[in-house]
Amino acid sequence: MKKRIIAIMLPFAAARALAATPTLNWSIPTSNTIENITFAITINQAAPIDEFYFANQFSFIGGGGIGYTGIQPTTNAKDGSRQFKVLFSSFRKDTIVRHPNCKGGADGARSGATCRINIPGELGDTFTFRVQKNGNLLMGTVTNQTTGRRDIIGQWEVSPSAGNLNNKQISWIENYKMNNPSFHLTCDKKGWPYYEVKFLPPTANNSTIKGNISTLSGGSQACPGAITWQHDESGTLVKGGYK
Secondary structure, three states: OHHHHHHHHHHHHHHHHHHOOOEEEEEOOOOOOOOEEEEEEEEEEEOOOOOEEEEEEEOEOOOOOOEEEEEEEOOOOOOOOOEEEEEEEEOOOOOEEOOOOEEEEEOOEEEEEEEEEEEEOOOOOEEEEEEEEEOOEEEEEEEEOOOOOEEEEEEEEOOHHHOOEOOEEEEEEEEHHHHOOOOOOOOOOOOOEOEEEEEEEEEEOOOOEEOEEOOOOOOOOOOOOOEEEEEEOOEEEEEEOEO
């Protein structure tokens, strides 16, 4: 059993070991069946480059692996407008892809699935990520709360053994370039451009159940002092990098 858990958690564990990924704990206090979870992230500042992932991880009461959904700043669209990459992934071995935005495999693993699209957005926008479980089918959607635009990120299916969605897990901030052993992080605005993001408390079952999110677990080990944060009932505001 222990060996299986390690295998399931390897993608995140490897990222955390290499990038000292700061985490937050989220929970939804309920004994009711959770049919859907909505996460929310506001991006106040972020350079238009491929380097950071602001993500929310979720799991199942039957165990067997995790999923996550979130947003990555990325390069501007061809017309120069701002865009973001959003993802909806599974690390379960029983995953079957059910949408053209998705492909089999996650973070280099043969099992699981990764769904991704680019969407328009601006700094200051709040994005919500809804994970809906209908039977064995899970759908991930993103809504820009500032503009009202909603997109399907993808869909995948799991076995009945997964059970319902769990009511607690973690959110995290990852510099995924650090997963490449040849990448060298420099503690300046070129190596670590400034970001400012806020993780809001999640909700469940069409926002009828309010959840909680914790403060950040810690700052940067690679660049001490580069990450600061503020936490209150409205969420956790994280500031990282250099201007």
